Amino acid sequence: MDSLETAVEDTRRWLERAVVGLNLCPFAKSVMVRKQVHITATEADDAQGLLDAFQQELDALLALDARERDTTLLVAPRGMEDFLEFLDLTARAERIVRKRGLEGVIQVAHFHPRFVFAGAQEDDITNCTNRSPHPTLHLLREASIDRAVAAFPDAAAIYEANMERLRGLGQKGWDALGVGKTP
Template structure:
């Protein structure tokens, strides 16, 4: 396998913004994302190193910064790690450890941790199953969400439990070619 050059912070953020705008918001995969994006309440952070312990430290630092910020200024944080955890199973294991560290640091009940990965795969699916794209981002990404904000959003959305099923239908209708046409992978040009 040929090693690729490390991704820069600027490229990782540009890739993630494009994915958020075109896929997450554009396909309405998360009906709550548009409002915080439009209001500029999404904080983008990039961890460039390749070590997992440093990524845990970066996640804890981002959690402390999010906790110290007013939700009206910073409601959520996307922490991208473009140069580490390329293997999805390693990333999935890491996410479990990260959740435990957040809880030990006192953030249980304050934040939820969502995760996205370029090779995300639901159990029981094939790697090329289009439904996996619901959780595929251009780079390994840890998403810190405020529990209070999630609760308010779910209360305001009468059928929040139907989002997952609707997303599956959306992606199945879009198909692999439609997903590719969104151009939301790493380092896309436009």
Template sequence: MSGPATIDAFQAEADTRRWLERAVIGLNLCPFAKAVHVKAQIHYAVYLPADESGLMDALLAEANELAALDAAVRDTTLLIAPNTLADFLDFNDFLGRAERKLSRAGFDGVFQLASFHPQFQFSGTEPDDIENATNRAPYPTLHLLREDSVSRAVEASPEAEAIFERNIETLEALGPDGWAALDVGPGSARP
């Protein structure tokens, strides 16, 4: 009996772009995403193997590459891992290790690491609570953000601290059916 189908790099990137455009930018879940998207300053990296240690190495390589480039060329990186860390608790544990590894590699204060996962669940919520959708992407995704860019964006936005609450209101108004209608899950961006 064969295992679950693996996702190829083209599909993973296409699905992630669709999610970014329809959900993150379309619903304005991150008011800072549109500018870097329009300027093509987002790098999409896809890690295909089902190997956590290799994913850690890929994350460090992406951090080094991002650090070597000017923000005007590449401001942020989405590292998509469609074939590994399918369990959210495993992903969450990996995220803690990844933050420590980035810090030990000298990126503390240089990058923030945000995370998205198809089963993302905030502490104290039920799996089906709509607010979890704010951090749900088609595949496990690690997001490297430049601290300087985040600081500038927050300073320029007087209501940055209200983003989370506004996102919850947006998703509650949208509801589960509205979220499903966005069609931003795995395999949604078909050629």
């Protein structure tokens, strides 16, 4: 298996065991079960290459009906190790969405192996709610988010529940999930 396939498999394992398995996102299970999640990895190792891949995946997502592909995870296994640099790249991806008139249609989320919430310590276990095995841009359809939030009226409670769940799990418990990058 090449490194891009490995990155996709790492991400799928993280989704299954952490995101769905720990119910970090109560909306993820249904799209996973219906096979509406597209996971792909890019060979890009710099910001411009990743933004080009982002635009290709954005076009591909928009070209398909949501029943076929509801969401896309673009995995960047090379060149985006620095979290702050990746945050800058995420802001650039969000600007692309706005410039293309897709605000309210597509939302960009991000995950990173070194994710740290503002004001948190780097080793705070709660950062793991947004830690993925590889830097990842998540393209979500706003209509799907709206439906999910309507079905889960207290969406704000998800964040707090996730923090408590991870504090209870602890670093050893998180590590035992085996959701990191394949060596």
